[in-house]
Amino acid sequence: xxxxxxxxxxxxxxxxxxxxxxxxxxxxxxxxxxxxxxxxxxxxxxxxxxxxxxxxxxxxxxxxxxxxxxxxxxxxxxxxxxxxxxxxxxxxxxxxxxxxxxxxxxxxxxxxxxxxxxxxxxxxxxxxxxxxxxxxxxxxxxxxxxxxxxxxxxxxxxxxxxxxxxxxxxxxxxxxxxxxxxxxxxxxxxxxxxxxxxxxxxxxxxxxxxxxxxxxxxxxxxxxxxxxxxxxxxxxxxxxxxxxxxxxxxxxxxxxxxxxxxxxxxxxxxxxxxxxxxxxxxxxxxxxxxxxxxxxxxxxx
Numbered sequence: 001x002x003x004x005x006x007x008x009x010x011x012x013x014x015x016x017x018x019x020x021x022x023x024x025x026x027x028x029x030x031x032x033x034x035x036x037x038x039x040x041x042x043x044x045x046x047x048x049x050x051x052x053x054x055x056x057x058x059x060x061x062x063x064x065x066x067x068x069x070x071x072x073x074x075x076x077x078x079x080x081x082x083x084x085x086x087x088x089x090x091x092x093x094x095x096x097x098x099x100x101x102x103x104x105x106x107x108x109x110x111x112x113x114x115x116x117x118x119x120x121x122x123x124x125x126x127x128x129x130x131x132x133x134x135x136x137x138x139x140x141x142x143x144x145x146x147x148x149x150x151x152x153x154x155x156x157x158x159x160x161x162x163x164x165x166x167x168x169x170x171x172x173x174x175x176x177x178x179x180x181x182x183x184x185x186x187x188x189x190x191x192x193x194x195x196x197x198x199x200x201x202x203x204x205x206x207x208x209x210x211x212x213x214x215x216x217x218x219x220x221x222x223x224x225x226x227x228x229x230x231x232x233x234x235x236x237x238x239x240x241x242x243x244x245x246x247x248x249x250x251x252x253x254x255x256x257x258x259x260x261x262x263x264x265x266x267x268x269x270x271x272x273x274x275x276x277x278x279x280x281x282x283x284x285x286x287x288x289x290x291x292x293x294x295x296x297x298x299x300x301x
Contacts, residue, residue: 018276023292025269029082030290032262035111036075037290038068039084039269040125043277045116050281050299051088057284057299060090060121065097067287067295072105074291080109083129084266086273089120092145092197099128099205108209113256114138115270117240120145123228124198128205132246135256135263139240143202143228145194150183152191159188199229210252220250 030037044051044058051058075081081102089095102110112118112126113133119141126132126140134140145152162176202225211217227249228241247253256263277283288294 018272018279019294021272022269022276022288022294025265025272026288026290028265029084029262029269032259032265033082035080035082036077036106037082037084038071038075039273039286039288040064040068040087041084041273041277041286041288042087043281043284043286044088045086046274046277047281047284050284054299054301055088057297057301059088060094060098062091062094062097063297064094064285064287065101067285067297068098068101070295071287071289071293072102074293075289077105080111081106082111082113082133083125084113084115084269085118085122085126086114086116086270087118087122087125089122089124089141092121092124092194092201095121095124096201099125099201103128103209108212110209111254113266114140115256115266117141119238123241124202124205127202127224127251128209130209131252131254133254133256133266134243134246135267136243138256139242140228140246141241142239143198145198147187147191147194152195155183155187155191156195195229199225202229211250224249224251 026037026039042051042058044055047058083102108130110129111131111133112129114126115135115138117139118126119139120143123140124143127143132140147155158180162180165172166176203221206221206224207217211220214220243253243255256266273286276286282298283296284299285297286294
């Protein structure tokens with residue numbers, strides 16, 4: 001008997017050509033690779049103004065794991081997984097749960113494909129995979145986390161600077177009280193823990209998969225983390241890390257252009273996703289597999 005998602009898809013398949021086109025190109029990708037394919041997509045670029053107003057609707061969060069479970073259910077787990085990513089990032093804890101779940105199901109046989117961008121926590125998911133497929137136009141992003149609109153590195157730096165200046169000039173305490181008043185009481189501890197957790201997760205995931213059998217594992221891991229996780233090297237949380245730079249810092253990168261048929265199928269699928277979000281702006285995220293199951297998240301605001 002079909003489950004609720006399958007019935008929903010049957011209804012949409014009749015009425016929505018976007019579903020049919022997405023399924024067509026996702027099928028093509030799987031036919032060409034011989035692997036399972038799951039796409040995790042956010043509509044943050046096609047609907048930039050909506051994302052700017054309510055980013056939580058488009059970011060990785062705790063609800064996503066349920067959608068991943070729905071699309072993984074009937075896949076042949078022996079075929080490995082190609083995970084197509086397009087996301088601005090999101091919560092560390094939610095990201096960790098997604099990575100842990102997919103690894104329990106598919107082991108280390110998970111490859112990330114980034115048709116356009118996978119930023120922040122999206123980059124972290126890509127780093128947990130055995131390799132990352134990128135085109136000349138693809139980008140990853142820094143993994144330094146944020147608390148709301150504030151970078152954890154910025155928060156920590158402000159507190160450190162305040163401490164230094166107050167110790168040398170006690171009269172500056174009033175000035176720094178005004179500056180730091182925008183943060184809640186435990187923000188410094190939370191910022192430090194968040195920064196450290198992001199680094200620990202990236203290090204563990206790199207060393208247990210992408211760099212598992214690399215004889216230069218320790219040096220490569222340090223180089224990668226030093227670049228992608230520190231604001232002083234990337235300069236901006238929104239900095240794009242293109243394929244050339246990703247290779248330079250030691251990531252296992254595959255060229256999307258190496259197989260023209262796969263490139264065409266991946267980019268056609270990507271375009272079909274972008275048109276879906278443009279046509280249906282209430283949709284914020286889609287998780288879809290190659291056997292016709294997709295789980296849709298609607299924005300709440």
